[in-house]
Amino acid sequence: MFRFRLRTPSFSLSSLSSLKMQASTNASRVLIVGGGIGGLSLAQSLCRTSIPFTVFERDPSPKFRAQGYRLGHNQMGDESLQSVLGEELYKKLRAMGAGEEDRGLKAAGVRADAVSGETLGSGPMGGNPASFATMKKAGDAPPAAQGPRVRAFTSDRTILRSMLGLGLESHISYGKRFSGFSLSDDNTLVTARFDDGTSESGAVLVGADGIQSRVYSELLSVGQQPPPIRLDLERRCIYGKTRLTPGFEAAFPEKWRKGMSIFKDPTNDAKVLFMDPVIFNNKAEDLTEGMVTTPENYLYWVISTQKEEIQMGDEEFLSLAPEKAVEMSLKLTQHWNPQLRVLLEKQDVQQCAALRLVSAPPNIPERPSHSSVTALGDAVHPMSPAGGSGANTAIRDAAVLGSLLKDAWQDKWEPGAIARAIEDYEGQMRGYASQAIAGSFRAGKMMGGMKDAEEYKPLKA
CATH class of the missing domain: 3.50.50.60 (FAD/NAD(P)-binding domain)
Incomplete structure (x- = not known):
């Protein structure tokens, strides 16, 4: 059973094109780096609870490259x-x-x-x-x-990504390649920097930028943690x-x-x-x-x-x-x-x-959570397509994190509430994502001759 509560508010499809978020300041936004299925799923979750956000996608358009199929x-x-x-x-x-x-x-x-x-x-x-x-x-x-x-x-996949983007068009910025982040002196504001020399600030930064996630790599570096292992x-x-x-x-x-x-x-x-x-x-x-x-x-x-x-x-x-x-x-x-x-x-x-x-290895290592930065999907737990759980797990990440951030929003968006939401999300995610990765190895052995995780070597940096 999932620990988050399913929330499925309804509204008219015809209102999507004119959907407006509440006025936001830099201090209240959620910055989502990556406009794939995981990032857009989180954006939809936040949109439906009126939490301000912006999605930053490195591709110049949603049709820039093949998105996968079934x-x-x-x-x-x-x-x-x-x-x-x-x-x-x-x-x-x-x-x-x-x-x-x-x-x-x-x-x-x-x-x-x-x-x-x-x-x-x-x-x-x-x-x-x-x-x-x-x-x-x-x-x-x-x-x-x-x-x-x-x-x-x-x-x-292309239809799903299009559906996830409905109503979010004015909140997605394309051609934005993330380069790093920094925190304000009081740790209440996180600023994301991009290769084009621009920067954007908000209360939360979420890396949904795929296997070679710059957000997750820097998050580990800031916390003096070893880089992620990718087999x-x-x-x-x-x-x-x-x-x-x-x-x-x-x-x-x-x-x-x-x-x-x-x-x-x-x-x-x-x-x-x-x-x-x-x-x-x-x-x-x-x-x-x-x-x-x-x-x-x-x-x-x-x-x-x-x-x-x-x-x-x-x-x-x-x-x-x-x-x-x-x-x-x-x-x-x-x-x-x-x-x-x-x-x-x-x-x-x-x-x-x-x-x-x-x-990733089947057991995602536990690490101290950051007060305002986290990641989801392939940025944290890439896995073999055998078992069919990769995108499903990314969508679950978005649902869990979105639900917990809603609780923090209702708790006046205080830094302590945001930090607790991130810590709770990462604790849940490590458990179910580790299970999904283990399942992908079992399915790979059954379907196509894959080996146990311990027999594979990490990718060279």
């Missing part, structure tokens, strides 16, 4: 999302649907040989005999923290999407586009392809008065292999242009079944990208 919400993420979105927006997001469970269908999918195309199993997750149920043993995380074991519904999971991925056009559907077997499927390369146990359909029940335009656009139905896919097969350094790999990422996806699979390769041959070129899998 996102499976487990029970934990579902309840947290209800809390941050509010009743009306949440219902509209659910009405769009994107997975079998949203269309009332029984989960399908296959587990197959990537070279021969032979079916090795069928059913949810390809009928993997190592059931997710085997992960639940004494002391393990509860089902809601185990990711795909309980999937409440599926959303598209190299020795996996490199190419991910993308293929639109479900009539031409593609005619060339690609129907059984392979029904539910989450897994294809394993018999010549390389570490090389796998995961695939999941994203099919919308309703158009976002109809549900949001044209403020959110629905993409075409598509298959989301990701190829995962060991880093040695990539044959290039991480800096070069992670900066691959979409066209080069497409070339690599075809090169890695050149000996695979021709029908399966149709998925890659007909992919949306501009949506293909490279990814390095990184994780």
